[in-house]
Each structure stands twice: as C-alpha cells, then as structure tokens.
Amino acid sequence: MIEPRFNQISIPVKGLCIASPSRNDAMYRVIKYCVPCGIVDLSGEWVIEPKWKDTGGLSELDYFGAQDAESGLWGIARKDGSWQVEPYLVGKGGFSGIGCFNPHTQIAKAYDEASDLWGFIDGSGKWAVKPFTKWIDYVGDDKIYASSPADSTLYGLIDTEGNWIVEPKFKVIGDFGKTGCAYAESGETELVGLIDKQGNWVTEPKFSYIRTPNKSNFIPAKKYIEGKRSEDLLWGFIDLSGEWVVEPKYLDIGSYNEKCDVASVRPKGKDGCYRLMNSKEEFVSEQYFSEASAFSDEGYCDARPYKLEKPSEE
Numbered sequence: 001m002i003e004p005r006f007n008q009i010s011i012p013v014k015g016l017c018i019a020s021p022s023r024n025d026a027m028y029r030v031i032k033y034c035v036p037c038g039i040v041d042l043s044g045e046w047v048i049e050p051k052w053k054d055t056g057g058l059s060e061l062d063y064f065g066a067q068d069a070e071s072g073l074w075g076i077a078r079k080d081g082s083w084q085v086e087p088y089l090v091g092k093g094g095f096s097g098i099g100c101f102n103p104h105t106q107i108a109k110a111y112d113e114a115s116d117l118w119g120f121i122d123g124s125g126k127w128a129v130k131p132f133t134k135w136i137d138y139v140g141d142d143k144i145y146a147s148s149p150a151d152s153t154l155y156g157l158i159d160t161e162g163n164w165i166v167e168p169k170f171k172v173i174g175d176f177g178k179t180g181c182a183y184a185e186s187g188e189t190e191l192v193g194l195i196d197k198q199g200n201w202v203t204e205p206k207f208s209y210i211r212t213p214n215k216s217n218f219i220p221a222k223k224y225i226e227g228k229r230s231e232d233l234l235w236g237f238i239d240l241s242g243e244w245v246v247e248p249k250y251l252d253i254g255s256y257n258e259k260c261d262v263a264s265v266r267p268k269g270k271d272g273c274y275r276l277m278n279s280k281e282e283f284v285s286e287q288y289f290s291e292a293s294a295f296s297d298e299g300y301c302d303a304r305p306y307k308l309e310k311p312s313e314e
Contacts, residue, residue, distance in 0.1 A: 002044040004305050007035060011296045013058040015042050016079065021050055031069040039079065048081040054091075056108060057100035063123055065098025065108055067091060074098045074110075076125055085125035089113070102142055105160050109136040109145070117150060120160065129162040139182055140175035140212070144197060154187050157199065166199030175212045178258055179219075179240065183210035191224060194240065203242045208233050211255040212294070216240045218279045220253035220263065235265075246281065254301075255294035264292035264301070273306045 002009065002017070009019040020037040021027040027050050028035065038050035039058075053072065056065030063084045066077035073087030074097030090113040091097030098121065099109040107128045110121040117131035137146040139157070147158040149168055156168035172185040173195070181194040186205040193205035194213055203210075208230055211220035217239040225233060234248035237256075251272065254264035261278045273288040288306035295301045 002040070002042060004303075005044060006040075008037070009040070009302050010057065011293070011302060012042060012298065012300050014060055016040070016047060016058060017042075018055050018058060032072070034069065036069045039081075048079070051081065052077065054096060056096045056098045059101050060103040061101050061106065061123070064101060065096060065110070067097065076123065084123065088125065092116075099136070100138065102138070104142045107160060109138070119162070129160070132162055133158070137173070138175075139173060140177065141197070144176070146173040157197070165197070169199070170195075174210070177213040177255075179213045179216050181213050181240065183213065193242070194219075203238070203240055206242065207238075210238075211253065213240070214256050215258045215279065217245055218256055218258075220256060221248075223248040234268075254292060257295040257297065259297045260295045260299050262295055264289070264294075264303075271306075274303075 006019045007022045010017045017040050018037050019040045020035050034053045036050040037052055038046055039048040041047050053067040053069040058064050063076050063078050067074050068087040071087055074089040074091050075083050075087035076085035078084050089097045092111045097111045101108040107120040107122055109118055111118050112131035115131045118133055118136045119127055119131035120129040122128045133147045134150050135148045139146050143159055145158050146155050148155050152168050154168035155170045155173045156164055157166040158164055169187050170184045171187050174183040176182040181196055181202050183192055184195045185192050191205040192207045192210050193201050194203035196202050207221045208224040209222040213219040219238050221238040222235050223233050235250040235253040236244050236248035237246040239245050250265045251268055252266040256263040262276050262284055264274045265277045266274050274292045275283050276285045278284050290304045290306050292303040293301045
C-alpha cells in the first residue's frame, strides 16, 4: 500500500504507477501551468522524477504515450525516462494525444490535428491505422474498440484494423466486463442496458447507469425514475436479466472486482464517504475514503483518505 502523499496516482502496472506530487512533496513544481507527473514504485519512491505534463497510461510494455511538459507535444516515452519517439503529435484539448498501448496488439489510439480525427499508432510512432474516426475508446477487449465516426454522434464497435463490427447506434458504450457484456446507452431512449460483442441487448435498457459488469449476479446499476434528476437516484446491484439482486440504496457504487470480491460503495449518510464492500454486503475494511476507484486484479485501487477520523453513519 502507498500512503496518501500524491495529488494523483494511477493503478500500478508491474509495480509502477504514474503519479503527480502534492504541494508538500519535494518534487512539487509547476511547468507552464501544470504539475508534471513521473513514475513511482510500490514503496512510493520516485523511479522517474516528474517530467511529463500527462501520459496515456502505463501497460506491460516498456513504452507509453507521454506529453512533453515544455512543448506540450505528445511522443512515446520509455520507463527509463528517455524518448523512444520524440514528441511530434499535438493533443486535443484535455484529452491524451496518445492513449494506452495495448500490450498484446502493441498499438494505441492517437490524435491527428491536421484531420481532427483519431487512428492507431505502433511503438515506432507510425500510423498502424490512419486517422478515420472522431473518437476511440478501449472497451476491455484487445480486438474491439468503441468508435464514433466523423459524421455521427453515435458509437459503434470497430476492430484494430478500423473495420466496423457494430454500426454506430449507441450514445455511449462502456467496458466489456468478465461477463462478456458491456453497458451501453440507447441512442433512441438514452437509457442504459447491457450489450454483447455483436451489439445485441442482453439486458434491456431501463437504467440510468451501469458499471462494468464483472459478475453476472452482482452488477452495479443506478435506478431510473422518469422525471427525477440523475444525482437524486440510488444505486443497487442487478443480474444479467436486469432484476435487482440488491435493491437501490447506495449513493454511489464503483465497479465490482470479482477476483478481489470488492467494490467501493457510498452508503447514505451526511458525510458522503466511501467504504469497501464484498458481494455479501459486508464491509471488508474499517477505512473511510473521500474517493476510491475500481480495483485492479492485483488488488490495488487509487483512493483519497476521508478527512474525518470518525465519520457519522447516520
């Protein structure tokens, strides 16, 4: 466990995390209105001192997309801090100009300023698939990505060669979990259900939101009530048929990790803190958090400690 001392930190990959220092860290500095990030190990020690403005995220490969803090351009960095490909791409707004490199396909999504489109690059920085679409999202399957074409606001599914597997018809497509399904928002009703990899509804769209489905009978879902604001609706757990396994009673639920048997939940109460809970609805820790993300299969998540020593359960 890494004690809370960073402003931001990623889930570890092969014992390394991307992190940005907090104000009381000796490494804290500002370069052109940004606090640069670097790499730390699981003891919290800097392996590479903060030097990049942003990154596309670490994978099991020895290289990753990174944004140069001085020029603002994106290149491909190595885990020893050197450049594998010197910065050459202009990012788009607050988005990573180069996404996370997939360790199996060894490609990453990348943005081309000239066309204002996204494609795939390899580790040499060359286009594996030339820019062709308005947006690309990795959805948890090495061969499948969610994509929105240049002339549409809807999403479909593409393969790593840029071919359409499922034509654009969804407003949002999330990650395919261990159930083989992904949450998706209907382009017609704007309600959320679960789809398979052919784009067919497995769970009819009738919810406000669903987290990544990792266990067929314990899927975090947010109830939909017509006329009610989303922030006023509660979370519970459903099965693949769309039936409630745990009735909606939580203010928020993070994605459930079946391997670790844990999800972060935010019980009702004035303090609004998160707890860690297993599939038997038992709290597995006495700790309280102001934020807690989804757990990796290695048993880690990034979290912020709660400001009160003894939060109220009311």
